[in-house]
Amino acid sequence: MTYVPVVDPYECSAHGDCVEVAPEVFQLEDVAVVIGSGPPELILKAAESCPAVAISVVDDETGEAVFP
Template identity: 45%
Template sequence: MPDRWKVTVDPRVCVRTGLCAASAPREFQLDERGQGRATAEPLPASEEILEVAESCPIEAISIVDADTGEGVFPPQS
């Protein structure tokens, strides 16, 4: 697992469920419109962040290795 991730919440896709911020409040927060966003860039890689991205009901969260730019989530086919 990489050490640092760039985590992005696509504002065009996010439907403001707040699940990310409720599940990992140190890594995600809601902006003034109620959309999720990462609290820092980059974030330390963790299973918690990956689980939050996987549980986003519309897959609005993407994760890439901050050093290489290689995709972590969603899985590349």
């Protein structure tokens, strides 16, 4: 199972919560960008930590939206 996070740059407020939760997955530039991958639980935890709900998560195998 592979979860792929997608950051909406127009919603991201760049405070970095996702980077704190998963620094190997997200990096803060002008907004957060995805730089890597990680276990599904970590991707979900990072998405749930985003106060702007700017991170959506897709199951790479089924193409289904997992979050939000």
